[in-house]
Amino acid sequence: MVRRRLNWTAEPWSDDEPLECVMVVPETRDTSTFIFRAPSGAWFDYEPGQFVTLDLPVPGGNVQRTYTISSSPSRPLSISVTVKAQAASIGTRWMLDHLRPGMRIKAFGPAGIFSFHRHPARKYLFISAGSGVTPLMSMTTWAWDQAQDTDIVFVHAARRPSEIIFRDRLEQFAARVPGLQLRFTVEEPEPFRTWTGYQGRMNSLMLGLMAPDYLEREVFCCGPEPFMQAVRDMLIALGFDMERYHQESFGAPVATEAEAPVLDDVAPDDEARAQVTFAASGVTAACAETDTVLAVAKRAGLNIPSGCTFGLCGTCRIRKTAGEVHMVHNGGISDEDIAEGWILACCSNPMGRVTVEV
Incomplete structure (x- = not known):
């Protein structure tokens, strides 16, 4: 039986040295973990959550693809990436189909701030x-x-x-x-x-x-x-x-x-003014962005049938014909309905002027 001797005098791995694939572990359908070691016996130093960039020799020329490291630096003698093929995958598809133990590839990193x-x-x-x-x-x-x-x-x-x-x-x-x-x-x-x-x-x-x-x-x-x-x-x-x-x-x-990208997320502002026009009723009501369409309707004396009031049951589904709302629901409406202009009044905040068929 051949035993691999640990090199306790080794230095940390640097990307001047290629990685050698030593094991491929199937995880789920179209998902596998590739385990690499440094041929020199170097150990890996990184923060949990960081990524590495692999230089993959796909047909037509090498491509570089970035993968998060799925192993932990607390186990420093190897490094792993776990990849799942997407519909348009090139590099990942090549890895799943062709990368096998014994093959060596160039890699860069590790890097990243997500830790x-x-x-x-x-x-x-x-x-x-x-x-x-x-x-x-x-x-x-x-x-x-x-x-x-x-x-x-x-x-x-x-x-x-x-x-x-x-x-x-x-x-x-x-x-x-x-x-x-x-x-x-x-x-x-x-x-x-x-x-x-x-x-x-x-x-x-x-x-x-x-x-x-x-x-x-x-x-x-x-x-x-x-x-x-x-x-x-x-x-x-x-x-x-x-x-x-x-x-x-x-x-x-x-x-x-x-x-790091700036996350410019929508957050309704209590100081920002908005307006909802209920087309079938001929009523227009001023409100704040933090008001829901359902609350505005009730204050205006209009009845929109509702149930749970937190975007789950779908009872308050109405069609929006103009303007934009910020809707955070809990599954009471489908993506297809949203694409067709439907909203849930109980969890939709008007962002500016909005018209609905009520």
Whole structure:
């Protein structure tokens, strides 16, 4: 049996040296973890949550693709990236189809500012979707390996239970420490298999059940842009201090603070004036941006049928014919209805002049 001797005199890895793929681990359908080592025996020094850029020899010429490191620097003898092929993937598709143990590729980094090392807190809320789980897995592994008494609520959204990346490993961690709480939500269950977790689009009601003390937590979020936008809208509507919100797009990780995009999110202003015209009733009412269309209608003596009043039941669905509203709902309306001009009056704030068919 051949044993690999550890080189205790090795230096930290630098990107002058290529990485050698030593293992490929299937995670879910079209998702695999690639584990690399330095041929020299160098060890890896980085912050949990950072990323590395791989130079991939695809047909037609090399392409460079950035991937978050899914391993933890607490395990410094190797470095891992976990990749999921998207519809238009070139580099990732090549990795899944061709990258095998023994092959060496050029890499650059590590880099990035998305790490809980830069924002120490007593409580964390990790929110991810799809392969956006990778930086949060790195941070969670670090906390586990350090045996820290860290309070983490880890929320992950996937299409189906079988597509929850790292599910087994996370459940193993959570079964052995009290400070890690897992909350999974899926769009749909597997056929002929029971799913007892959350189901549907993540919303403020779910968040209140998943992490009742969310206002006390430092939030780290990673996933597709529409998912992160929905999370931000939800947190803003709930009064969360967005100075304690941090995000990383798995499509475009940020290397430095100077490169971080300015998040120009909509936040209704109590001082900003708005106006709602109820076309069928011939009534126009002035209001503030923080008023909902339903509240404005009631003050004007108009009746819009409603039920839950927090965007879940869909009873107050009406059509908007002009203007813009800021709507943060809890699943009571479909994307198709929104595209056709429908809104939920109970959770729609008029941004300027708005006309509805009431």
